[in-house]
Every structure is written in structure tokens, then in C-alpha cells.
Amino acid sequence: MLKLTANIILIVGLCTHASQVGAQGQCWENTQVFPNAISLDYPVVLVPGFMGFEAGLGVDYFYGVRDALESKGVQVFEVVLSPVASSEHRALELGSYLHRIVEEQGIQKFHLIVHSQGGLDARVLLSYEYFSSLVVDVITVATPHRGTPVTDALLEEGDATLISRTVEWLGEGAAQVLDSNLESPEGSMREALEAVSEAGSEKIEHRYANVNTLPIYSVAGHSSSGIEHGICENGTYFSNFSRSDTLNFALRATGAYLESSFSTQDVRYHDGLIPLSSQVYGEFLGCIPADHWDQVGQPLGPSHWWTGFDHINLYLALVDYLAQKERGAEAPQCYEQ
Numbered sequence: 001m002l003k004l005t006a007n008i009i010l011i012v013g014l015c016t017h018a019s020q021v022g023a024q025g026q027c028w029e030n031t032q033v034f035p036n037a038i039s040l041d042y043p044v045v046l047v048p049g050f051m052g053f054e055a056g057l058g059v060d061y062f063y064g065v066r067d068a069l070e071s072k073g074v075q076v077f078e079v080v081l082s083p084v085a086s087s088e089h090r091a092l093e094l095g096s097y098l099h100r101i102v103e104e105q106g107i108q109k110f111h112l113i114v115h116s117q118g119g120l121d122a123r124v125l126l127s128y129e130y131f132s133s134l135v136v137d138v139i140t141v142a143t144p145h146r147g148t149p150v151t152d153a154l155l156e157e158g159d160a161t162l163i164s165r166t167v168e169w170l171g172e173g174a175a176q177v178l179d180s181n182l183e184s185p186e187g188s189m190r191e192a193l194e195a196v197s198e199a200g201s202e203k204i205e206h207r208y209a210n211v212n213t214l215p216i217y218s219v220a221g222h223s224s225s226g227i228e229h230g231i232c233e234n235g236t237y238f239s240n241f242s243r244s245d246t247l248n249f250a251l252r253a254t255g256a257y258l259e260s261s262f263s264t265q266d267v268r269y270h271d272g273l274i275p276l277s278s279q280v281y282g283e284f285l286g287c288i289p290a291d292h293w294d295q296v297g298q299p300l301g302p303s304h305w306w307t308g309f310d311h312i313n314l315y316l317a318l319v320d321y322l323a324q325k326e327r328g329a330e331a332p333q334c335y336e337q
Helices: 002-011 065-070 089-104 117-125 129-133 150-157 162-170 171-176 185-195 197-206 248-262 311-326
Strands: 042-046 076-078 109-113 133-143 216-221 283-288
Touching: 042 065, 042 089, 042 117, 065 076, 065 311, 089 129, 089 162, 109 117, 117 133, 117 185, 117 197, 117 216, 129 133, 133 171, 133 185, 133 311, 150 185, 150 197, 150 248, 216 311, 283 311
Parallel strands: 042 076, 042 109, 109 133, 133 216, 216 283
Antiparallel strands: none
């Protein structure tokens, strides 16, 4: 169990993923054509998940996404939050970041596209009237809105030294990701894990639900055995997909744990870390065949020749969705090939 929990700590923050096939046609292929320019009135802010980084371990968290969006004329900001902290703490950091942009550049509104824990951070952020006034809408990708048994398993260990040993085990590379000034690495890690646990996310739901009326959209990653699932058929922008993703090798231990765990959720369908049912919140845009790493384009995963998943196209599709919403489209359409 110690080996499994060490692996979980390392990979739980690398969050990713969303959906593929457009509700009105195929809009999820590698050959998907988007307009030369995507016109948005407001910039996009990319918000990372647990242990998120901007240029840690030699790669960006949202690998290549900012460059791709900027090539279409979209103004993009990538926020760097404390990699290991509670969602309440990270939400205030996100709010301070937005306020600084407002003060320095005069921008008044933002679209938030968030991954994993970043979605919980955004929901806490919206509970503050001022910060909520700066946000147009939020798209969550693979956010554990109802937690994940993976972190529950870690928290049940009750071994405070396990966290410090794991942080130490990550070695010098962790210095690029973790805040070296953390006064209490164990405490901060535990707060972060509690935020994405089933009990912790339930607290966030009770405390921050219905505090605002801003649109929140969600996308769910799916990389478990068996691709037919009714949840995916309910997507309003991406419909169900026909091929199953191959789970990244580093996520197979946690994936196997989810498929064998006894939980209040149906955890047999997941992205390697987050149950599919936990990723659905607000207006559900649909599923994508990608595990938690694939969703943000981490290059450590296997090739996607089978599903054809391209995380860059995912974010282009999401931003184009926001652009259509800005133009008043009631049911935005994916572009046909």
C-alpha cells in the first residue's frame, strides 16, 4: 500500500482531459480544422491542478496549449498557484492573480479553463463577490467535483511521515514544482489531498454551491475499460466516443485501485485518477478518450494512434465554444471537417 500511495502522490496532480465528438458531427479528429483566428472578447486563464507547474520538470503543465491558442489570436494567461495547498488557499492566489492583471492591464473579465483541482479552486473563487465579477464562465476538465477514492486511500494511511518521505523521494526535480518555502510540507500536502477527497469535495459543494449564477461547464476524461457509459451520452457539445483510451502506464496502479475499490461512486469508469461521475458538474459538455495526463498533453504517455486524441484540438474546441457563446449561440456547433 505504501508503494501505491507513493505513486498516487506523484501522479495525482498531473490532471488533464476532456471530450471529442461534436454533438452535430465529428469534430474531434486530428484533422479538425478551426478558423485561422478565434475571436474572443475576453482572455483565457489556464488554471492547473494539484502540483501544477508552469515550467516544471522541463515541460509546461498545459503542454503547448498557450502557444496554440495564441496562434489563433486568443489572449492567454497561465497562472501559477501553490502546487500543494487547500482549494481555499489556491482560490485566493488565483483571485490575487486576476486582480493584478486588472490593475496592470485594465482587463475586466476572464474565461477560466481549469484542470483537476483547479476546478475546485475556481468554484471557491466564485464565492467572493469581487472575484466573481471578474469571471465570465468556467470550463472544468477532469475536476473531482465529488472527490476521488484515490486520495481517500492516502488520507486513511494516517502516516504523517509518508508525505514527507514521498516529497523527499521526488528528489531535486520536485524543487521545480513544490514551494521550497512551505513551512509544513506534510500539512500542506494533507490539505491539498483533503480538498480532492470525497469528503473534502462534499464540504466545498455544501459551502460554495449556489453562491453565484455564472455558467460552469464540465468535460470528463475516460480511460477505463469499457467505453459505453450513459454519462457520456449526455454531453451537449461532445457526444460519446467510439474508441477507448489506453491508460498511461504510470496511472495503471491507481486505475486498478479505482476499479476494485468500494466507494459511494461508480468508480469503474475513470481517467486513471478521477471517477467519471465525479467529473460532471454544471452544464456537461461531454467525454473525451484521454487519461489524466493526456488531457494536458503530458508527453510521458503512450501515443494516441488508437483514439486519435489531440489535447491541442481539445482546447481549441473549448475556446471556440466560448467564442460561439460570446456571439450568442444557444447551441454552439463544432466545426465540420
